[in-house]
Amino acid sequence: METTEAGTQAATVIDAHELSKIYNGRQVPVKAIDGVHLHIEEGEFTAIVGPSGSGKSTLLHLIGGLDVPSSGNVVLAGTEITKLSENKLIDFRLHHIGFVFQAYNLVPVLTARENIGFVMQLQGIAKDVREKRVQELLAQVGLTDKADCKPAKLSGGQQQRVAVARALASRPRIVLADEPTANLDSVNAGNLLDLMARLNREEHITFLFSTHDPRVIEKARRVITLVDGRVVSDQHHA
Amino acid sequence: MLLIRMAWLNLWRNRRRTLIAGGSVFFAVILAIVMRSATLGIYDNLIHNFVTYSSGYIEVHQKGFHEDASVDLSMEVHSELLLQLRKQPGVTAVQPRIQSFVLASGSGQAKGALFMGVIPSLEKKYTHLDRKLCAGTYPESDSERVALLGVDLASRLKLKVGDTLVVIGQGYRASTAAGKYRVCGLLQLGSPELNQRIVYLPLCHAQALLSTPDMVTSLAVQISGPAQLEPVARRLRTLLDTAQLELMTWKELYPELDQFITADSGGHIIMSGVLYLIISFGLLGTLLMMARERTHEFGIIIALGLRKENIAIMLLCESLFISLMGGAAGITSGWLLVRWFHANPIPITGKLKGMYLSYGIEPVIAVSNRPDVFYVQAIVVLLISLMLVIVPIVRVLQLEPVKALNS
Numbered sequence: 001m002e003t004t005e006a007g008t009q010a011a012t013v014i015d016a017h018e019l020s021k022i023y024n025g026r027q028v029p030v031k032a033i034d035g036v037h038l039h040i041e042e043g044e045f046t047a048i049v050g051p052s053g054s055g056k057s058t059l060l061h062l063i064g065g066l067d068v069p070s071s072g073n074v075v076l077a078g079t080e081i082t083k084l085s086e087n088k089l090i091d092f093r094l095h096h097i098g099f100v101f102q103a104y105n106l107v108p109v110l111t112a113r114e115n116i117g118f119v120m121q122l123q124g125i126a127k128d129v130r131e132k133r134v135q136e137l138l139a140q141v142g143l144t145d146k147a148d149c150k151p152a153k154l155s156g157g158q159q160q161r162v163a164v165a166r167a168l169a170s171r172p173r174i175v176l177a178d179e180p181t182a183n184l185d186s187v188n189a190g191n192l193l194d195l196m197a198r199l200n201r202e203e204h205i206t207f208l209f210s211t212h213d214p215r216v217i218e219k220a221r222r223v224i225t226l227v228d229g230r231v232v233s234d235q236h237h238a
Numbered sequence: 239m240l241l242i243r244m245a246w247l248n249l250w251r252n253r254r255r256t257l258i259a260g261g262s263v264f265f266a267v268i269l270a271i272v273m274r275s276a277t278l279g280i281y282d283n284l285i286h287n288f289v290t291y292s293s294g295y296i297e298v299h300q301k302g303f304h305e306d307a308s309v310d311l312s313m314e315v316h317s318e319l320l321l322q323l324r325k326q327p328g329v330t331a332v333q334p335r336i337q338s339f340v341l342a343s344g345s346g347q348a349k350g351a352l353f354m355g356v357i358p359s360l361e362k363k364y365t366h367l368d369r370k371l372c373a374g375t376y377p378e379s380d381s382e383r384v385a386l387l388g389v390d391l392a393s394r395l396k397l398k399v400g401d402t403l404v405v406i407g408q409g410y411r412a413s414t415a416a417g418k419y420r421v422c423g424l425l426q427l428g429s430p431e432l433n434q435r436i437v438y439l440p441l442c443h444a445q446a447l448l449s450t451p452d453m454v455t456s457l458a459v460q461i462s463g464p465a466q467l468e469p470v471a472r473r474l475r476t477l478l479d480t481a482q483l484e485l486m487t488w489k490e491l492y493p494e495l496d497q498f499i500t501a502d503s504g505g506h507i508i509m510s511g512v513l514y515l516i517i518s519f520g521l522l523g524t525l526l527m528m529a530r531e532r533t534h535e536f537g538i539i540i541a542l543g544l545r546k547e548n549i550a551i552m553l554l555c556e557s558l559f560i561s562l563m564g565g566a567a568g569i570t571s572g573w574l575l576v577r578w579f580h581a582n583p584i585p586i587t588g589k590l591k592g593m594y595l596s597y598g599i600e601p602v603i604a605v606s607n608r609p610d611v612f613y614v615q616a617i618v619v620l621l622i623s624l625m626l627v628i629v630p631i632v633r634v635l636q637l638e639p640v641k642a643l644n645s
């Protein structure tokens with residue numbers, strides 16, 4: 001068992017057993033995920049890496065309850081999400097999982113401020129609490145001056161920072177990010193990763209993200225490598 | 239609230255498309271309103287021209303008079319009853335009349351005629367009979383011994399203003415009725431039927447002719463508008479001694495006229511239906527496009543934790559916004575247009591005028607301003623927008639988040 005910075009015993013956030021996902025391709029079935037075991041503790045900052053088509057996105061979708069595994073199960077923060085009904089699963093995501101996707105993460109008609117508050121608003125969090133938190137996050141991601149801009153007025157990097165802020169806003173148990181830096185140049189990619197790492201430390205939120213950018217991989221404290229849907233290595237860095 | 243706000247904002251992402259969709263609803267509604275009001279106006283006019291100068295919108299008579307229009311079924315009418323009937327809301331006039339069928343002749347041959355004893359001053363005041371005069375003069379007093387003739391009847395009898403009309407018929411209890419009257423004026427009424435058959439006489443002379451002093455065959459009730467027909471009929475029925483008297487609306491008096499209108503209406507309703515069907519296709523295309531191009535966005539918000547039902551609500555709001563904005567604008571403009579045309583009927587001129595006249599229809603386009611024309615459109619538009627949005631909603635409910643995200 002790992003220990004967190006506070007020194008207490010860390011709780012398990014993600015526990016995936018014997019996870020498989022088979023797609024019925026045109027000619028042959030594709031084993032996108034093939035018998036993956038995954039165990040992630042609270043507060044971890046983990047990268048999933050691997051070549052294109054290795055199953056990184058599929059794995060994140062399965063863990064996030066966006067897709068249903070062909071076999072195996074996923075336990076998130078003590079709840080076996082693979083057993084939840086569709087609407088229960090949506091509610092579970094709302095309260096426990098933050099998502100950041102590759103691009104076009106934001107609701108185009110809402111401002112940065114409203115996008116960050118979106119999840120909290122769906123949760124029914126009171127307006128004053130929400131606004132305070134949004135203000136705080138805007139400052140943390142360095143976009144206080146862009147608070148009232150619509151996504152179209154933000155750069156790609158700024159949009160991703162808003163997406164990260166939104167994912168963190170309601171303090172979920174875990175943030176899943178599928179190639180959050182893929183559409184960014186290396187400077188912005190580095191900045192976003194630094195931001196995520198800092199929020200991981202400050203807010204103590206577990207991050208699991210996929211990438212194939214070597215500079216991003218460096219910043220991860222644990223790197224899980226997938227090839228053909230199987231975990232081929234799982235390394236902890238200092 | 240968030241959903242409604244998002245729905246509203248979504249409309250303006252592609253402003254032009256939304257305006258075109260709303261605009262199509264707008265024009266369909268205006269067109270449907272104007273079309274419907276104009277046809278209703280024509281019907282109202284048709285009915286008005288016929289019933290005003292014959293039975294009234296509502297006729298009160300002795301039981302059996304409708305089946306057997308005999309002078310023997312005359313009645314005495316107490317002035318209190320008249321007063322009471324005239325006081326009822328929606329009633330503009332109650333005119334005592336005496337009706338019979340007679341033979342009318344001039345110098346030559348005789349023709350069957352619809353003989354109507356009326357009080358000239360009351361007719362002038364309430365039905366503006368004097369305005370229908372095309373030759374001669376209107377009786378100056380209610381006791382002048384003169385006759386007013388339908389213009390076509392006069393020409394068939396070869397009678398001119400100033401000539402003498404001879405009337406022969408059957409009076410009360412099989413008495414003989416015969417009289418001579420000076421023709422003081424010819425009437426061009428809005429109904430060809432009446433133009434060919436009507437003879438008006440002042441009531442007192444008609445009563446003298448038929449030996450029915452102080453008696454009338456019917457009370458012609460005029461109302462303030464077509465919509466008042468049923469309410470007034472209901473109210474008056476409660477006031478009448480229904481053991482003896484009978485009240486009939488024009489629909490009961492002339493069922494064929496009512497049936498003709500119903501049948502003709504059907505055609506117009508189908509036309510409006512086709513109009514709405516056409517805009518429905520356009521609207522459906524817009525709604526589908528609006529949903530389809532946001533598939534990825536839906537994937538994101540479903541991933542974040544928004545239930546699909548809520549997206550459905552958002553789509554519903556968008557559809558309602560488009561239709562209701564277009565519909566409200568259409569109904570308001572339609573209402574203004576109809577109000578204006580109602581106040582300023584368009585006179586028909588040229589060849590068409592002659593055609594209208596020969597059909598006995600007043601040569602004006604008079605539109606009706608009946609309120610149901612307007613709220614029917616509102617309901618239709620609402621139903622259309624509710625029905626159409628089902629298609630994109632079903633698609634959203636079937637959406638798989640991963641597929642949506644990848645699109």
Ligand SMILES: Nc1ncnc2c1ncn2[C@@H]1O[C@H](COP(=O)(O)OP(=O)(O)OP(=O)(O)O)[C@@H](O)[C@H]1O
Nearest residue numbers: 023024025030032051052053054055056057058059
């Ligand atoms: N909906 C699908 N139907 C069929 N096959 C699919 C589907 N989604 C993914 N796959 C296949 O599953 C495998 C894993 O795909 P996945 O998208 O998880 O890879 P990835 O590691 O995220 O790749 P990339 O780095 O390109 O994003 C691939 O071979 C892909 O072709």
Ligand SMILES: [Mg+2]
Nearest residue numbers: 056057058178
């Ligand atoms: Mg991927």
